[in-house]
Amino acid sequence: MTSPAEDVDVVAARPRPRRGVSFRDAGPPVALVVMFGVFSALSADFRTIGNVQNIMDTAAVLAVVTCGITFVLLMGSIDLSAPGVMGASALAVALLVANNRNDNDLGIIGVLVAILLAAALGCLSGLALVLLKVPSFMTTLGVSAIGLGVATLMFAGVQPNITDAMIESWAVDRFLGFSYLTWIAATCVLLGWSIQRYTRLGRYAFAIGGAEEVLSLSGVKVAPYKVAAFTLAGSFYGLAGVMVTSQLGAGLVQAGKGYDFAAITAAVVGGTLLTGGRGGILHSTVGVLLVTVLTNGLVQVGVSPYWQGGVQGLIVVAAVAAAVLPQRRRNQVTK
């Protein structure tokens, strides 16, 4: 062993490897603060406590969906199944808790069953990917259609309105100023971050996105982890479907409409790359807040609703272009 004095010497001599937050990682949070500041300066309505609560409550469902999709994106895969999976879970939970269509009153168990159904659909995406070698873009698109089909069958022409007090209260009742849904979302983010940081599944998702062939060269079987990541993503979508049902007070087939692309946008804006291996839950969550603050802020400063969609799109493209700027090179192939 070398003496401590020598150790210090050696450490001082070598360039210190980075272990903190890189400049690029810092970009989206800085953008969030700046955007928040700009809107606060421009609009008195924006900078109210009520509006901040409003933003958080609006972001809740998207945050949960984004948590799920982040694991898939980290692997370099893509997941378009959120709308179908959320629709199926929305209908399942609406029919299992107290409602106007049947005599079920399973309460929290109904919620768990709905999430389980969603997890099974996610698992299906993963299995199709690793067993049939169908690219995730197509498998998840197919699974979304399956989910919508299942939801439509359960819907059967009559909209189930829920009468379950607990689930209705999630969207309405507040704890420390935020709705229960917001707290559920915050818990999901914490849970997702722990999985990403402290479990083999989370770390291997990073590794698969970083250099999948190295994993197999090291004797790791990759397929189970891929299936597990899609299953985990499915469970998050399932919970999100339940949350939408709570907001609407009814189970709708279209509960998850548009959440697939909204979640991908949020994740990418936050710094989770579509090529995999970079970013993570916290990045994606910042992305969710960025997108939500942007939408809310544009309304508050009085941008015409006719303009909002276009302006929002422009800002998203600009944000992503800025994120990939450091790694552009000549003759780069972009698809």
Add this chain to the structure above:
Amino acid sequence: MTTDLIKEADVKAPAPVHALEVRGLVKHYPGVKALDGVDLVVRQHEVLGLAGENGAGKSTLLKALVGLVRPDAGEIWVRGEKVRIKSVVDAAEHGIGMVFQEQSLVPNLTAAENIVLGSEGRGVRRGVYRWDAMRRLAQEQLDKIGSHIDPLARTDTLSFADRQMVEIAKVLRIEQRTSHPPVIILDEPTSVLESKEIETLFTQVRRLREFASVIFVSHRLDEVLDVCDRVCVLRGGESVGEVAAAGAAPGDLHRMMIGSTGSEDHYHDTAQRSEKTLRPMLQVRGLSGPTFRDVDLDVHAGEVVAIVGVHGSGREDVCRALFGAVPTTAGEVTLDGEKLDLSSTRAACAAGVGYVPAERKIEGMVGPMSVADNMTLTKQKARCTGPLVMPQKQASLVDAWITRLSIRTPNRGTAIQRLSGGNQQKVVLARWLVAGDIRLLLLDHPTRGLDIGARSEVYRLMRELADSGVATVLLADSLEEAIGMADRILVMSDGRATKEVACPSGGKPTPLDLVKEMV
């Protein structure tokens, strides 16, 4: 000093138990015999060097040892036991581990995770990471090789040399799986290291010998002799002999690597033009870019200039920079007296510069597209009238070139990926010729992966082009090829042009003369 040339005759003697023994290993690829009955012995606690030209079969042999290539015939014995190695995991079970030439680390994980990847042991309990235990496991491995890397640093923030230490630490994990001393394979570990880092690596290799056997592969023969106990030489997929490192000179090894296969006029020497046109076609002054500095280069019309250098010398980037594919920071380049625009590949094409990339299947051709479409990919005007593609125009043009270059293809509509490598390469070359405006041809390993016959045809084609006044810059696959084809050779080392060697027909330098300049 004399060298021991032991013909591998005494191998069958069952004498001492070797750490690893390979008998008569054979591997065929379509059109190429990569391994043709290789024998190899690795003794306990020795560092065995493996030398051979490109294409001698080194990488195939190593891949067979770690289960990445399934040999067609032959046996592998580990410590006196015949084994079948079907995967990297199998190899690890038998105590064989390899540090790959292209580093096999996951860049976005920590060093610690990479070291224990696949065998986390107490670092992970029921799928949940215990970062402390993992760091300690990794630290143990790093301590073995005396490295001071922070185990929790992200791998892509480490220097290349440090990452190599991480790889060695990772490979040494196979000790956990076997009770015997492991066999560690180091494939070209020094190719991108600075000399100080190489010293550190050699210290590690000598340390490894105390508890393992090592197979060391390098292009730099002096290094091989420096660090190894014994060197085995491969040529054309066969083991041609071995040398005790003590007392041997790089020249001895080199002679064995090349053999005496001076096949007459393989490089169409006689067609090499003796009289030099004095018109300089390409003039490069002070060209600097990401991996090279201050490069000067002149190529006359009808001349072939080869650039040689070891991996990391920057020659590939010089070649690509002349085609506008790598950005440059300084320098003047003129083509036939006019300033050459290096800002894009499109400008280079328009100026009459052609580039044949080394990665033919990835960069050189569009696999599923037809021979005709591949041939007319760049010079669209040759097949178009205005904005429209004229099928008859394309057909007659392409057929003419198929005949002229004797490209063997069922017809011009055949997908190029169905052709043999040599014929594919001819189509890629023809792409630059169809418009008849080519002035400078940049050939990056044009014969890579081709068999002897196909090589010879590519050489003949190069001679013809030179005769018609095209200036050629060649990055050769081997030194022999460079010497055989070039009129002049530019030696590059560490991003600088260090030496220029004349190479006229009849007065060719030997590979050794060049090797001295390269390292």
